[in-house]
Amino acid sequence: MERVWRKAKKALGAGLCVHLPTIAGDREDGASERRASDAHSLDSSAAAAAVHASAPNTPAAESGALRRSKSGGKSSKRMCAICFDSMKPGHGQALFTAECSHMFHFHCISSNVKHGNHVCPVCRAKWKEIPFNRSFSSIVSRGRGGLNVNPARLPQQDAYMALLHQVPNHQREAPVLHTSEPVDFNDDEPLQKMEAADSCDVGSSRAVEIKTYPEFSAIPQSSSQYDFAVLIHLKAPYANPEQVTGRPVNATSFGYPTSRAPVDLVTVLDVSGSMAGTKLALLKRAMGFVIQHLGPSDRLSVIAFSSTARRLFHLRRMSHSGRQQALQAVNSLSAGGGTNIADALKKAAKVIEDRSYQNPVCSIILLSDGQDTYNIPSNVRGAWPDYRSLVPSSILNHTFCLVPVHGFGFGVDHDSDALHSIAEASGGTFSFIEDECVIQDAFAQCIGGLLSVVVQDMQLNVECVHSGVQLRSIKSGSYLSKVAGNGRNGSIDVGHLYADEERDFLLSVSIPCCHEQTSLLKVACTYRDPLTIEAIKIQGDEVNILRSKSAKSDPVCMEVDRERNRVRAADAIEAARAAAERGALSDAVAILEDCRMILSESFSSRSGDRLCMALDAELKEMQERMANRQRYEASGRAYLLSGLSSHSWQRATTRGDSTDSATLVYSYQTPSMVQMLQRSQNHYPSPQGPSQVEQPRPFLAKPQPR
Known part of the structure; x- marks a missing residue:
């Protein structure tokens, strides 16, 4: 036995326990028995709750790699193969079922894998998904796909997990994914009827x-x-005032006034093979935050895509039951396949086009960590193909931004040109998520704006x-x-x-x-x-x-000079990007350097204007990310495009993983964005602390007219 453990310790890897074990009693018919089982599980199995709540359904592994051994009898007889004690459900100990179907006490197996034992003690099958005693604290500091994982940024307490645990176990085991989609997506849930007091005129007293x-x-x-x-x-x-009080929102109180315009939101999520593991788990967490903060008048639909796209559920109001069903569907996602962004956008557009009912605000959130391998030939990448062809004509920004697509590029392998072009064509913004731990913050900032359209x-x-x-x-x-x-x-x-x-x-x-x-x-x-x-x-x-x-x-007006500098910097970023795409990185760096020199000589800069300081820091950061071709391809291009998106729409975007050298990111934030971002960051500690959330538009504030 000692030799078996020694060999197991060599099977190193990193992962996350994402299997949702089937426990006897979850399927009991009596409602009272189910409630008692759930309550007992909440009180006595906190560790298991955290793991189970964040867990997607694990796809069946290859049978050849997961053969059951003859020594599996103890597991089949409900005895833990590690401590040889009983594993009866409901006896106060959390259970874990591995990919190979063998079951163990959670505390036994989590302690086991903590020391590097990543194979089944019974059948010696190598596990791809490993249980951890704390939900994310043991994840390695470098994620897949070249993404940085900062352990200090990883959550210690997770509201999403708490929300998901409220979904009854028997519901979690039966995902609500539509196995066959209807021809027309006119099955959206009717809008919530507004009370007379809610429909009062709250806009006439407020004006632009x-x-x-x-x-x-x-x-x-x-x-x-x-x-x-x-x-x-x-x-x-x-x-x-109710929207910017910072009052906490939980699963049972919606916390949002009905005196704001309700939203129809379609989230389009990449679940291709490269999203497996930590990235998918953090995406689910971020979606849990979004679901948690949508009100009962808001409606949500989720499109998941890899080689093809599928609608997880129709536009559904985020009532208490709607949230539970949405959490259940998101939790069921698993990763695999290629990346077909165009098919996903077509499906999202169809959800919006076929609506029988319409909320006044409508938007699409698109997240991808890869390149569209089905609609853009690889030989034209970098030659500036027409990415607008990926956007359905029904959501193109012809006049006003009616259905903006807010794109989020995840990691170093995403196609920033495509996502930026899609966002630009539809009137949305493009954000670059370099540090995978800020995906929830990025979503929070975005919905903080969408939930405050006036x-x-x-x-x-x-x-x-x-x-x-x-x-x-x-x-x-x-x-x-x-x-x-x-x-x-x-x-x-x-x-x-x-x-x-x-x-x-x-x-x-x-x-x-x-x-x-x-x-x-x-x-x-x-x-x-x-x-x-x-x-x-x-x-x-x-x-x-x-x-x-x-x-x-x-003397020249300070406000005019400040805005002229901002426009000048945006033009320089666009010119530098064009030079970089031609392969002239030295010319691109020189363009930014010339702009920095002009800014430093401006009237507002000599007067100590903070916007000029922020612009200079931003341009310097871009120069550093263009130091060589490798760094430009890895992060420079996406960072520049996100900056262009922010300046061209004068709207906050997420950029990179640094807050010190890119302070302008926060200059377009609104109070609603700041409050939502604070709620997201309050879910877990941040190495930068509260200073990471700046006050909105600190550099662009205008004094009273003279």
């Missing part, structure tokens, strides 16, 4: 703020300006007032803008805004010589309140400048 900042408050009378800058600053209505179908209109003033251009990033042929007016399609979200647009106008105050522009916006469906129009103040007799100009 419009502020304007001319580059100079006064210019000489004799001076004409061909490229005079005007900044338009928008701020969305504030969030409901503006939809917003259009900003600009009209010249003085007859000699002409609108020349609009710097609007990825937002569609247009200028009339005569230069007298223009517009920007802003789409939807989260609560407290801000947008800045830089306009260029030409100004003639004039001896009196000149009225430049009139600014107005129209939008729809997603909760009340009320159409709202806001008229901003006219933009005026004084005309002085002195030839000396006033």
